[in-house]
Amino acid sequence: MSKFLNRILGMPVELQNRLFKYFTDTLTAVMEQAKRSGRFDLGILDLGSAGEVVRRVRLVRFLRRHATGRAPVELHTVHSERGMEWSEALEKWSELTGPKEGFYLSTQARNNKYTAVLCVAAHSNTKKEKLTKKDIMFQIYRPNTGLQLRLESLAEIEKKYRKVESGEAEAAWRAQYNASLRVCSHAYWRDQCRNAADCEVGRRVRTWHVLAGSVLAVWARVEHVLAARSQLNKMQVVRIKTTDSLKIVGTVIPKNCVEPLKEALASDAVSVSEQTFEHTDGLK
Template identity: 30%
Template sequence: MRNLLRKEMNGGGGSYLGVGNRKTTMGRFAKIRQGNGKDSGKLSGRIVDSDMHDVGRFLNRLLGLPPEIQNRLFELFVSILDLLVQNARLEGHLDSGIVEVKATSVELQGTPKTVHVDNLSGASTILFTFTLDRGLMWECAYALLEEKQKDESSSTNNGFYESKREWLGRRHFLLAFEGYGNSCSASGMYKVFRPTVGEALREMPLVELKDKYRKLSSLEKARRGWEDEYEVSLKQCMHGPKCKLGSFCTVGRRVQEVNVLGGLILPVWGTVEKALSKQARQSHRRIRIVQIVTTTDNQRIVGLLIPNAAVEAVLQDLAWVQDVDE
């Protein structure tokens, strides 16, 4: 924004206000005075329709304000932007571009399937299916804690936690570190590791951590709870065996199937977007670009993440498009 302001200042006809020559300035002022046509000759404060989307003119007029007010407006803009980004990060909705799918083990399942061939280029759209094990074994979690405790400046709140409330008759466990491995972490934000999904994408504020969990002083209790949750989550989501979504639910499930649409994407983007928009769950309607790397041969795939519940609908729509093209 500062660069845009400078650009407008430098390109405004040589004047400090950047409003060009006197004739242009008077013409713009006349537009403001005209208002909506009902109060001719009076200052209405209404922006005429032709100026509604003129960003350059808006910035140009900001330069007519005293520098102190300009700085305050810019600080307000930055504060609002920072708040929106922070809220999106806390809610897990921050779109940071290509997201890397992390897991302890990533294996390609079977042979990739060609689901669409472009008639013009002959390039293919391919469906890759992966098996992911996102779990974190107790030995690895304890090693992380030991490594963190070597730092004398580490927070006393670092350690293993147990949920205060039971969920379907079970308590859940996690390991939390303040700003672990991330220089961009905000103060008071904790990186969370769970036995079922490993490192969580969302950082947790200390207030929320203490409100929902209690820190464990007994490593033996933490170990038993951690290992039990690790084993149960092998084939079961956190909602239990009676989950309404059945095998499609991946919340808290350690081992899961992930489908990624790779290869030629742009020609079928609209088709995929339309198929996802019909999904029942809001989280399944969003297009996400992901990067996934297999752990055995380091094969790197970048493409669109297709929720398991939407795979059939996407494939049907792609088949229909293929038939029309032919």
């Protein structure tokens, strides 16, 4: 990267800009392709540190013998809840002062439903005296997924949405928030999803299966199960902090690999125990 930047410094500024844009566009395309094919390394995934509510649902502990004694391998099932309730959105909205900040509603309906979002002005480092709509950036909050990682410009927002009062946004916000507990985005916006039972795209609550503990001792077995049933080429490491202050670091196990992995680990375990955690909010 540094070699590339140093070499283009000798070119005219306009050509530098064109080359750099070509480079960034190509890099973005390569990354998107890698994400679609499962070859993109996301590093360590953090759950519970960015506002999500993470609750334990089930724990299966496999006690195994090794050269110097016994050690447990644990398969955790957790629910992570994101999203923003209407009361939270109103509280956030009450703090806003900018003329373009506030609730927006999509200009076009999909499946007779509208999208409601909350736009909050993002801090800008630009030194331009006069900002265009493309320069003014906003943080976007959605009812089903909460704060979005990607900022959007005012120009992008006004292409898709119109600014409304809170009362006009409430019905759409509440509808998507409530539906997203069990319904994916495909089913919500199109009334159908080819994988409706397991699809978690856009859902407020997501299920994660995480293998932790003495994982190295069973690594070959885990790789064998995942290679046979999962299209992912790389394992995702996750770091979790639950609502009961438990910290878990482990490897994400795809849903279709959970049962085969449990069978493989139980086959020569000294003992297998299972614990279920009950919650009063309907997340089980």
